Amino acid sequence: EVPLLESGGGLVQPGGSRRLSCAASGFTFNNYGMTWVRQAPGKGLEWVSSISGDGGSTYYADSVKGRFTISRDNSKNTLFLQMNDLRVEDTAVYYCAKDPANNGYFLGYFDYWGQGSLVTVSS
Amino acid sequence: EIVMTQSPATLSVSPGERATLSCWASHSIRTNVAWYQQKPGQAPRLLIYGASTRATGIPARFSGSGSGTQFTLTISSLQSEDFAIYYCQQYNNWPQFTFGPGTTVDIK
Numbered sequence: 001e002v003p004l005l006e007s008g009g010g011l012v013q014p015g016g017s018r019r020l021s022c023a024a025s026g027f028t029f030n031n032y033g034m035t036w037v038r039q040a041p042g043k044g045l046e047w048v049s050s051i052s053g054d055g056g057s058t059y060y061a062d063s064v065k066g067r068f069t070i071s072r073d074n075s076k077n078t079l080f081l082q083m084n085d086l087r088v089e090d091t092a093v094y095y096c097a098k099d100p101a102n103n104g105y106f107l108g109y110f111d112y113w114g115q116g117s118l119v120t121v122s123s
Numbered sequence: 124e125i126v127m128t129q130s131p132a133t134l135s136v137s138p139g140e141r142a143t144l145s146c147w148a149s150h151s152i153r154t155n156v157a158w159y160q161q162k163p164g165q166a167p168r169l170l171i172y173g174a175s176t177r178a179t180g181i182p183a184r185f186s187g188s189g190s191g192t193q194f195t196l197t198i199s200s201l202q203s204e205d206f207a208i209y210y211c212q213q214y215n216n217w218p219q220f221t222f223g224p225g226t227t228v229d230i231k
Contacts, residue, residue, distance in 0.1 A: 035220075037167075045159075045167065045210055047220040059218040095166055108214025109157035111178060113166035 004096050009117035012086050020117055022079040022096030030054065030074040033099040033106045036081050038092035039116070048094070049081065053104025064090075086121045093118050125150050125216045127223035129209075135231040142198040144226045146211035151191045155215035158187055158196045161225075162207045170209075171196065198228070206230055 008020040022034070036048040049070040050059045058070050069082040079096050094117050097110035126149040136142045146156065154174035159167035169178040171187035174194055184199040198205055211223040 044224045045212070045222040047218075047222070050218050061219075100172075106214075106217065107172075108155065108217050108220060109169065109172045109212060110159075110167075111169050111172075113168070115166055 004098065004112060004114035006094065006096055006114045006117035009094065009119045011120045011122065013123050014086060014088060014121055016086050016121070017082070017084045018086065018119055020081040020083070020094055020096075020119070022081075022114055024077045024079065024096075024098070027098070028102075029072075029077040031102045031104055033101060033104060034072065034079045035097045035099060035110060036070060036079075037095045037097055037110070037113075038090075039095070040089075040092045043092075046092075050099075050106060051079070052106075057105075083119070086119075088121050091119060091121045124219055125152060125213050125221055127211055127213055127221050129211060129223035129226050131226060132224070133227045133229060135229055136201050137231045138203060139200050140231075142201055142205075142228055144196040144198075144209055144228070146189075146194040146196070146223050148192045148194075148213055148215075150216075152213045152215035154190045155213060156187075156189070156194050157212045157214065158185075159210045159212065160205075160207045161210065167210065201228070 005023045035050040051070045067085045071080045096114045098112040099106045100111040101107040128147045158171040161167045175187045186197045188195050208225045210225045
């Protein structure tokens with residue numbers, strides 16, 4: 001088992017900010033690329049952002065580019081997603097997910113997922 | 124962006140029957156497709172990657188096939204725990220990963 005445990009979700013007003021965390025255990029964290037995927041209520045899955053194992057390479061969906069920042073603290077086995085200028089359409093369950101490539105980069109699919117953290121953007 | 128489509132949107136199947144789910148890509152993605160299962164209130168679970176390779180611990184009744192733009196997930200004999208939503212995902216157009224809209228497999 002590869003636990004990934006998200007935290008930090010909650011209710012935020014439009015234009016506000018929120019930081020999500022994902023605590024990882026059970027694997028050598030810095031050897032793996034990590035990704036955030038979100039799911040709006042009753043909807044499908046949407047890739048949000050990915051980061052390489054050393055944190056040196058980051059990638060964003062166009063829908064969040066310039067507003068969200070992905071980062072990681074390998075000393076604490078933790079992945080982050082800083083979300084700024086939040087919009088109603090950002091309301092979703094945010095999942096952190098692990099890539100199976102053990103070289104710090106990506107194969108592009110996700111072998112383990114956290115349980116998700118709900119972010120609700122509403123006034 | 125590569126658009127993924129899935130059909131049918133809902134598939135009603137009796138336990139023990141075979142289920143065949145389809146997924147199409149708007150452009151060729153070779154065999155860079157994964158399938159996930161999601162149950163209500165749970166995270167997605169990886170079933171298949173590389174179009175046809177079962178992930179660790181996935182029962183043999185799940186199989187995947189296809190290449191290019193057309194892919195299939197087959198559940199050979201549906202068990203009660205298999206009623207869920209199934210998503211395909213392409214990872215050929217890296218890192219702009221995209222998912223299909225899902226197929227709900229429910230009890231007939």
